[in-house]
Amino acid sequence: xxxxxxxxxxxxxxxxxxxxxxxxxxxxxxxxxxxxxxxxxxxxxxxxxxxxxxxxxxxxxxxxxxxxxxxxxxxxxxxxxxxxxxxxxxxxxxxxxxxxxxxxxxxxxxxxxxxxxxxxxxxxxxxxxxxxxxxxxxxxxxxxxxxxxxxxxxxxxxxxxxxxxxxxxxxxxxxxxxxxxxxxxxxxxxxxxxxxxxxxxxxxxxxxxxxxxxxxxxxxxxxxxxxxxxxxxxxxxxxxxxxxxxxxxxxxxxxxxxxxxxxxxxxxxxxxxxxxxxxxxxxxxxxxxxxxxxxxxxxxxxxxxxxxxxxxxxxxxxxxxxxxxxxxxxxxxxxxxxxxxxxxxxxxxxxxxxxxxxxxxxx
Numbered sequence: 316x317x318x319x320x321x322x323x324x325x326x327x328x329x330x331x332x333x334x335x336x337x338x339x340x341x342x343x344x345x346x347x348x349x350x351x352x353x354x355x356x357x358x359x360x361x362x363x364x365x366x367x368x369x370x371x372x373x374x375x376x377x378x379x380x381x382x383x384x385x386x387x388x389x390x391x392x393x394x395x396x397x398x399x400x401x402x403x404x405x406x407x408x409x410x411x412x413x414x415x416x417x418x419x420x421x422x423x424x425x426x427x428x429x430x431x432x433x434x435x436x437x438x439x440x441x442x443x444x445x446x447x448x449x450x451x452x453x454x455x456x457x458x459x460x461x462x463x464x465x466x467x468x469x470x471x472x473x474x475x476x477x478x479x480x481x482x483x484x485x486x487x488x489x490x491x492x493x494x495x496x497x498x499x500x501x502x503x504x505x506x507x508x509x510x511x512x513x514x515x516x517x518x519x520x521x522x523x524x525x526x527x528x529x530x531x532x533x534x535x536x537x538x539x540x541x542x543x544x545x546x547x548x549x550x551x552x553x554x555x556x557x558x559x560x561x562x563x564x565x566x567x568x569x570x571x572x573x574x575x576x577x578x579x580x581x582x583x584x585x586x587x588x589x590x591x592x593x594x595x596x597x598x599x600x601x602x603x604x605x606x607x608x609x610x611x612x613x614x615x616x617x618x619x620x621x622x623x624x625x626x627x628x629x630x631x632x633x634x635x636x637x638x639x640x641x642x643x644x645x646x647x648x649x650x651x652x653x654x655x656x657x658x659x660x661x662x663x664x665x666x667x668x669x670x671x672x673x674x675x676x677x678x
Contacts, residue, residue, distance in 0.1 A: 340355075
């Protein structure tokens with residue numbers, strides 16, 4: 316180990332495994348410089364100082380991340396779409412200009428996302444996934460030396476609980492709106508999708524990815540595949556009468572294919588964003604509060620099932636949650652229970668059905 320000065324700072328010169336290292340101790344006192352130098356030497360011997368020749372910027376590595384997401388066979392289409400969309404938001408931030416090993420907690424804190432706290436957290440979650448992938452591939456290290464910027468910490472914003480509900484009067488106003496053709500709202504798709512959302516509690520991505528083969532008119536059931544996580548559950552849900560009438564018109568004699576085919580991309584379904592954007596247009600024209608989203612229909616569905624049955628197992632089963640365990644052999648009974656609850660609610664909302672169909676079709 317040799318020492319020399321550059322200006323007032325003491326530098327060290329040593330060799331590990333045949334490789335020469337010349338580094339600044341960042342010290343001016345000899346004793347402190349020796350302590351720092353031997354600590355650096357020890358860390359390099361343990362592998363901390365061995366870095367790739369080129370460490371990419373976040374923008375450069377983002378392309379690798381997207382390729383990884385696309386090839387990941389355990390990610391659902393919904394998860395892939397989520398990462399693609401959140402990367403688009405992240406790629407507009409100044410942080411993407413930094414090398415991966417130079418990203419710190421302060422850099423993460425500069426990220427600003429237009430929208431809700433949940434949207435902000437989604438972008439942070441994607442950045443965290445990117446950094447962890449870089450660690451797995453050996454591009455950067457999580458346990459860095461004292462002379463390197465510390466690995467960033469991710470502090471997520473508090474997300475308020477979902478409390479908004481779609482009330483009966485909201486149903487009536489929306490149905491009246493959807494009865495008329497309006498530009499920018501995809502009325503045909505949104506009208507059918509609205510009934511599905513309200514009467515099944517399905518997620519927007521699940522509705523967008525529905526196929527004709529999933530619909531069983533004979534048994535009045537609809538099959539929902541795993542759409543959120545690889546550990547998520549598929550489930551069977553009932554088809555209400557108002558759903559049936561709209562679905563028959565939407566299927567139009569087809570035996571297979573997407574229920575909502577994309578008008579722009581042949582062979583692809585409509586995107587979740589197309590449905591939610593159409594809802595946002597409608598919400599703005601109806602002057603609804605911003606806390607009422609398309610996803611609010613799912614919260615409304617789950618709340619009503621719980622209020623009317625008091626059965627958390629039934630709710631978990633209908634919503635596709637995996638927290639509460641229950642036997643799948645009773646699925647047929649649960650479908651009938653859910654159908655009964657929704658049918659009772661639809662009868663109560665006669666004004667909604669009168670407006671939606673022109674005449675009440677719920678008996």
